[in-house]
Amino acid sequence: MDIIAAIATGSAPTAIGVVRVSGEGCFDLCGAAFAAESGRSFTDLEPRKMVYGRMLDRQGRCVDRGLAVRFPGPHSYTGEDCAEFHCHGSPVVLREVLSSLFAAGARQAGPGEFTKRAFLNGRLDLTEAEAVADLIDAESAAAARNAAAQLGGSLRRDFEAIYDQLLDVTSQFYAVVDYPDEDIEDLHPAALATALEASSATLRRLLDTCERGRVLKTGVRTAIVGRPNAGKSSLLNALAGYERAIVTDIPGTTRDTVEESVLCGGVRLRLIDTAGIHETADAVERLGVERSRQAVESADLALAVVDAAAGFTEEDEEILRLAARCPRWILVLNKDDLVPGYAQIARMPKDLPQPADVVCVSALTGTGLDVLADAVADLFPEGDVADGAILTNIRQQEAALRAQRAISRAAEALVSGMTPDAVLTDAEEALSALGELTGRTAGEEIVSRIFQRFCVGK
Template sequence: MEDTIAAIATAYGEGGIGIVRVSGPKARSVLESIFISVRRHRTEGEGQRERFFLPEATGETINEPIVNRRLTYGNVVDPRDGSLVDEAMAVFMKAPYTYTAEDVAEIQCHGSVVSLRRVLSLCLENGARLAEPGEFTKRAFLNGRLDLSQAEAVIDVVRAKTDQGFDVALGQMEGSLSREIRELRNDLMDLLVLVTVNLDYPDEDIEEINYEKLDESLSQIDDKLQALIAGAGTGRMIREGLAVTIAGRPNVGKSSLMNALLRESRAIVTDVPGTTRDTIEEGLSISGIPVRLTDTAGIRRTEDRVEQIGIEKSKEAVNRADLILFMVSGNEGFTPEDLEIIPYLDEKKTVVLLNKIDLGSVLTEEMILEKMPGAAVIETSMKEGHGMDLLQEKIRDMVFGGQAAQRESMIVTNVRHEELIRRASEEIHCAQLMSSSREALDFIEVNIRQAFDDLGEIIGETANDQIINEVFSRFCLGK
């Protein structure tokens, strides 16, 4: 890239430090135009106190050459009149060992909006242009420092809401998913080479491919693709959050459950049925999984128009949930209101919370599973805090499919990646069907090559400019 770009790299608002980043061939000259290094001097006299002398105060110019990768204290000044803009620390980093693989300069000034805008304006007036959203990371991709999947993981690192999400995103930014995709493409390329040479040079003394060997190779590749697809559901939940809705009839303990999970009194709790008349939504982390938790109004028949609106919203929350926490009172058993709710939970992942067991229980797990086969059942007491640890473990097990841990490289968090892996898998399935039917190798090669290209889009090797531009348009300015 011929031009030099600049942008504020930290979030807008008040902060101790804000950073303006410059990248491109003029990064050093832009920095030298507006930054003057200031050396620390020792004063003579009582206490041998140290202080920083500004050039204006000393009458001398202290502007030593910028040293590569050395953080230097000084002042940002307006080169037109030498006026002080802000105190700052600055560093110049020479290509290619930088984030963008270009010459990069960073100026760390006070984190006020005014200071950052003034410093950025000076950069733009002295040889840089304003960066587009995601352009720093786009340059890292175009310069070969990151592939496309690693670049997309940068967004997930920035937006991560939990330790689990951050660790997965960080692993992918370091190339864990990329390595899996490259291994698969290598397998496909080996197969393509073998198919192609058998097509083009059938009479030569080369390794002959037979359909049994082709079947075996395609099956092994598809097994790897299916493993990635299996981790995609978990990945989406880690990245976007798990939508959990608390459902049940009025006065069964739903608001108490929400308060217990949030560890704060967010929802009103009384012994009056129908206290909650609207949905209440909060975000939290459960076992490292981001959760969007919704407390709903009790679902029941009522003539109260306001409560009816709340109940309709409750039904909508149930429909869009990934997981339902259905609360029933163990000491009362199934009531007609409970039985009216159960059909709404059909085909939803559901954990039945058998609440108020401190008062005794007339319901058993067998009785619940008779009405709701496939549901998980946990005994709880909101009053005594019983069952909360088990509930959190159950949520984690449901997200990870009962596996204690998954390799970060096997967790696909990006919808674009998942779609491309599924497309590649479909191509391999077509190739398997043709191979089992002993179709001509020419037809099978087309599907294998398309799967190879689909996976190449994930890491950017076969992605067109439109896809690349769309990916980086999702980035924030300065990243």
């Protein structure tokens, strides 16, 4: 009997706290931590129904009043008998309830052990298990919707469809070889080619989502660039909603990169406020300027800030050319409260790279920030993430890529006239990679690495 228990709601005081228990026979020991108001024993409580009662410490003394519920396996989150205790979120109370369960025979659950048991018991595959962690870590509504769809099996269905298709053709081939006297139809090259092409097309479609998945999960690395006192730090503070960066009238206040994560137009931006780019004899400032250039070159998006009150300068021209090295960039004409920014657009040098959009804002008053949010949303459209068919981590990407390459090799071997067994060697390699994706063939090391990123209690 291996029964695990953990606090599922963290260590900070909260309105509601939850303690979870899982393992065959756990209902017998749950009575040590909970006494139903009705007087019924825990094992006799109605399944999947909240019951009111007293939370007990090791000595059986009441430490709180709240609710408990039991979920008999296999129809539970982990696939085995589970229970939850819902009480006030005092860390002291939660620890006392947990201590009672330990005294009765449970042990502390490891990181992600509840979800790992759900995987091992066939309640989730690996893509669904990873979606649980993605849902907890989601920093935007789109990321949450994508994770929720994957938790519902969207990726699993795509990968299993490919797996089953390849398994059908390989098993038919081996059936013909192993049972030559049976009346089994031979594997036709045309049928195999069709199966390989369909599988490859699905994998290509999924692999094309990797960049979008990275943006959903980790956000858009965004460099704010401009010359000193253009209002870069003010823009970061305005987007963050608080004074994250120091702002003064003295040029060159920001000498190093300052980072902050914000939601802008529903898109998670990893903002990097850079040192003002200009020629300087100060060694520290020069180092900051060099870091600014590096930040732009590694960013997904650049916000090139120009002081609309001062107009374009030669330094601005250099900065805009630097911003244009980014895959996407937006020209932000700041200080619109002093001089209408759009009046400067006509004065913009014609030979400069054209931005994806031009936005006039006042970082001081907040004017135009909604327009900037719309421009960001246009550059990183949410699209249809409801189906969840987006690869969101390196493990999935690498395994899908190995599968796609193996299928491509199999298709090339088929076209070149090689024997079916040579073709099917690559098809079986693709099956192995697909099995890693869903967990059918994933080794213990891969499984352990996945669940190590989970919090305790999940």
